[in-house]
Amino acid sequence: HPLQGDKNHGFEVLYHCVKQGPVATKELADFIRERANIEETYSKAMAKLSKLASNGTPMGTFAPLWEVFRVSSDKLALCHLELTRKLHDLLKDVLRYGEEQLKTHKKCKEEVLGTVDAVQMLSGVGQLLPKSRENYLSRCMDLERLRRENTSQKEMDKAETKSKKAADSLRRSVDKYNSARADFEIKMLDSALRFQAMEEAHLQHMKALLGSYAHSVEDTHVQIGQVHEEFKQNVENVTVDMLLRKFAESKGTGREKPGPLDFDAYSSAALQEAMKRLRGAKAFRLPGLSRREGISRGPSPVVLGSQDALPVATAFTEYVHAYFRGHSPSCLARVTGELTMTFPAGIVRVFSGTPPPPVLSFRLVNTAPVEHFQPNADLIFQSDPETKDFWLNMAALTEALQHQAEQNPTASYYNLVLLRYQVGLRGPESVPLQMSAHWQCGPTLTRVSVEYSYRAGATAVSTPLTNVQILLPVGEPVTSVRLQPAATWNTEEKRFTWKLPDVCEAGGESQL
Template structure:
């Protein structure tokens, strides 16, 4: 009785005469995770890989949405810092604390600019992501066209795989019937009929096995080609996505460095403004004069008053309380 082969062999069992897909190196085959791990009895590997590749544009769109949301957050924060700067500008200039409001204003302005600059960088990055997404759609359209042959091979293999058990069961039944007739010492004529049916069943099974092996060989080669092509696409996609993430991380990192510098500058400016400096600045800008009121001489002060009043007294009041003289 013929022994039927099992499920399609993995990559390691394929013949060395198989041709490599165009653009795929031998090194790529040795490192082909897709070419090794997506076989199995039900041959669902192609469907899994194809749907995985289709997720690429979706991931790209989701990345663009994520960066867009981050840009919105940065823009909102920039506006909030600008509002805070105005609040610092409106701080009362009176009093000794007044000069410190300028330190707050300058720091808030710089922080607002840092977040606004990050917003612009992220918006430019979104354009790059969307541009890549458009390129992806074109590449996936081409991939879909190239994968039609593999999809057909999967369907053909599925069809012959369904017929194979029926042919095998028919062959086994004919063999069992022939054996039963032999044990029952049936007439030679009946034995000849049974043997003829068995030979026909065996021939039918042989043709089914040949069709299966032919379909399987075609499927294995096309599946391997597609697996390597899908992996190459995924590798390119992941490298591009990682490059975009690298740009995102670099932009955020640069902004955080700038923010750190602004905070350090703010801290240094606060430390540089001493209490003594604030007091001196207030005194110099708001001071009312440095001359203190001097002592008064009674006689000189009173004489000046009389002169200003255009009166001339014939005599001055006596300190000993004597009579005063008349007016002239």
């Protein structure tokens, strides 16, 4: 009990205990930081293991299984990388709490200064009390000794006076002690309650942080278990007969056995082929560069029941932002884009059921022109920035789809933006719309003309530009306006708007 004990050390013990709170917070931060480093190291090691599997020999019947190893290693690397990210976020919360904790302790230290003074006062009075008691005891013994020795009355009077003074001094010391003790008890009780409230809040916050830590680790272990289960299933699905058949299909040299040859027939056919080549010899030609179209990588990875596959579609949408200055033909252009994945409505039931959904992943290729990627950190994670491999957080994906289903229960499909990207600044050749503006400003008259035209070659296929609008803000009061062609006026935004017909290559140059 903080108020018990003859040495009154309760305050010192409690205050020392409270001071250990920030120490515990710092040690927890160090522990989480070290665990994050371990997870990051493990993730990098699994990524290296994935590359090792990618470099497995493509020859032989075992070759297809290396892809199973690669995918599993990639997903395990991403599991540990995601745990690393969660631990770093948790570490930020711990450090933030540590800073708030120091501020709280500083404020508390100022608030308990009165208790410190009360402790010191009680200690000082407590040290004087034995001296006063010993002095009183000594005077009483002197008086009793003089009485026994039949000392003169004068000496007896002096001794009695000293004894009374010693008694008065002891009484004042006792009163001071009782007063200091009463003040100490009031302030000590207040400080003890304050310390107890601080410790309770500290322990509750620390337990909440530990709960977040345990939840993050548990989620990762569940994901790792799913990856291992998927790996085991994939290995079981690839049978020996399947491996042998795939090898035979890819490396086979034919399905029919060669028959015996007749010399006369064979030599006659060879002679005819030689004569045909001689007669048909003409100028040679170089093959042109071929263009590969995007193709499906196989069946849908999401299966309903035992046979029905649910389609998962992706789409890239790109935007061209251009900045034209005056009548200069040059401009600054920036291309941004986003990758959207579309899921059918029925997939919510599949993802929410048992067994757990497969972990979806994808890889982006031909990304050299892209200078910046911004993945949706809530939905996808990146394993290796060099290969642009991504995989989806299935728990977050299911939650996002369920949210869309609640918002729009009659929708047949749901769209989710997975990442955005930016291509570097380009010149006017990448902008399908060429513009230039001319201003003539005078004291009472302002003339503005805008010339625009379609730029062929900016896109792979020349397509007319639709829904083109040109906005002209007007800041000063206008008394008279002449527009060619007509435009609409927005009073609130104080601007003119021209809605143009489709801009195409055949339209040539136009003017406002």
